[in-house]
Amino acid sequence: xxxxxxxxxxxxxxxxxxxxxxxxxxxxxxxxxxxxxxxxxxxxxxxxxxxxxxxxxxxxxxxxxxxxxxxxxxxxxxxxxxxxxxxxxxxxxxxxxxxxxxxxxxxxxxxxxxxxxxxxxxxxxxxxxxxxxxxxxxxxxxxxxxxxxxxxxxxxxxxxx
Amino acid sequence: xxxxxxxxxxxxxxxxxxxxxxxxxxxxxxxxxxxxxxxxxxxxxxxxxxxxxxxxxxxxxxxxxxxxxxxxxxxxxxxxxxxxxxxxxxxxxxxxxxxxxxxxxxxxxxxxxxxxxxxxxxxxxxxxxxxxxxxxxxxxxxxxxxxxxxxxxxxxxxxxxxxxxxxxxxxxxxxxxxxxxxxxxxxxxxxxxxxxxxxxxxxxxxxxxxxxxxxxxxxxxxxxxxxxxxxxxxxxxxxxxxxxxxxxxxxxxxxxxxxxxxxxxxxxxxxxxxxxxxxxxxxxxxxxxxxxxxxxxxxxxxxxxxxxxxxxxxxxxxxxxx
Numbered sequence: 001x002x003x004x005x006x007x008x009x010x011x012x013x014x015x016x017x018x019x020x021x022x023x024x025x026x027x028x029x030x031x032x033x034x035x036x037x038x039x040x041x042x043x044x045x046x047x048x049x050x051x052x053x054x055x056x057x058x059x060x061x062x063x064x065x066x067x068x069x070x071x072x073x074x075x076x077x078x079x080x081x082x083x084x085x086x087x088x089x090x091x092x093x094x095x096x097x098x099x100x101x102x103x104x105x106x107x108x109x110x111x112x113x114x115x116x117x118x119x120x121x122x123x124x125x126x127x128x129x130x131x132x133x134x135x136x137x138x139x140x141x142x143x144x145x146x147x148x149x150x151x152x153x154x155x156x157x158x159x160x161x
Numbered sequence: 162x163x164x165x166x167x168x169x170x171x172x173x174x175x176x177x178x179x180x181x182x183x184x185x186x187x188x189x190x191x192x193x194x195x196x197x198x199x200x201x202x203x204x205x206x207x208x209x210x211x212x213x214x215x216x217x218x219x220x221x222x223x224x225x226x227x228x229x230x231x232x233x234x235x236x237x238x239x240x241x242x243x244x245x246x247x248x249x250x251x252x253x254x255x256x257x258x259x260x261x262x263x264x265x266x267x268x269x270x271x272x273x274x275x276x277x278x279x280x281x282x283x284x285x286x287x288x289x290x291x292x293x294x295x296x297x298x299x300x301x302x303x304x305x306x307x308x309x310x311x312x313x314x315x316x317x318x319x320x321x322x323x324x325x326x327x328x329x330x331x332x333x334x335x336x337x338x339x340x341x342x343x344x345x346x347x348x349x350x351x352x353x354x355x356x357x358x359x360x361x362x363x364x365x366x367x368x369x370x371x372x373x374x375x376x377x378x379x380x381x382x383x384x385x386x387x388x389x390x391x392x393x394x395x396x397x398x399x400x401x402x403x404x405x406x407x408x409x410x411x412x413x414x415x416x417x418x419x420x421x422x423x424x425x426x427x428x429x430x431x432x433x434x435x436x437x438x439x440x441x442x443x444x445x446x447x448x449x450x451x452x453x454x455x456x457x458x459x460x461x462x463x464x465x466x467x468x469x470x471x472x473x474x475x476x477x478x479x480x481x482x483x
Contacts (some may be wrong), residue, residue, distance in 0.1 A: 012188075022240055026241050028315060036315075057202040061206045061209075071317055072317065072324070072350075072351055074217050075213050076209075076210040076213035076214035079213070082209035083203065083206050087199060090199055118373075125216070126218055127366075128365070129318075146393075154306065
């Protein structure tokens, strides 16, 4: 397993981002739509951990801006939230990377919670508060998706690097 | 990252297999040097985000930027859309004959009815024009429409917004009224190069100034965020409104032209203690079933609205800003 070289191509990161963007706007039945996990955010966390030189703060910010654009929210709102999550991920990157998966999932839960809280707050500031409890469901579903994302991407990275 | 769990699970089955531990060491964040410090990046990009948000929120200074960036986002909509379009093409081309025949008969019947109505409409338009001429208010009802298709993408789950396949290139503008065959659908809130986002009248931030068709009482129909429900919070207890009344747009907001059907009143509850009655209405437009909507270019009324009239439709203009 020649993985010591550890270079992840930009192409690969971009490809996953595009897939995540498509999945972010894919029409789904209402009950799944409400619980739709923030796949792009998970990817930003994942790539910030495993390829921090490619996936820096700017990368996270642009991903957030893409979400703003696709979802029709005020430009910069999700960008700011992505940025903050990316900052924390980079800050504690060395620690998070060696966490066991369970602990990593909890960390991701916390990060996604910060993200949602910031979006919730900016929603309120911008004058369209969504206060229903249902908006917190994606936080849980995203955290639950984390092991799956890690499993798939780790396998892929290990196999064809 | 995440290699420890893998190795541990693998270790359970193959204790010797510890090579799996992936150390992405050569790509980890440098401890010293290389690139600006993290905090500076956060500060700078955070500041940019806030500035962008303020510019976009207050008065939409970034409309042009959004138009061009949405052109970049368009391929994603296309990719999402293709399977659905393919499916509808497939079902359309393999629909069986009897189905087509019944559909044809039904449409012919509808067309006949519509033609008959149109006959009357022509004479009414003529009469209307003459009456207007008499009143020297010769403002015609010249309006241009364009059919737009709703793109089947999911935007925000708690908002009532849809994306359509017409944009700046087709002359769509912000605050443009959108109708369907049954009534008012909503208005355009964001315009892209070849797409636009509509806010439906049921969105919690939307409001339409309306008028009871029967007696002309004016009010505002506010979206509730629920499907198929509008609320009319500014109807006083004494106002003459009852179940089944048709609400039409009053045109006071200068967004929706006057006279288009908006909703029918479904519930009126009066309690002697309150100033306002509890009035609810159901939108006439088929907001949840529409595949196509009608963009409307109406002549703006040139008479400047009096100050008190401007105050009433404020929620609607607020909604445009969102």
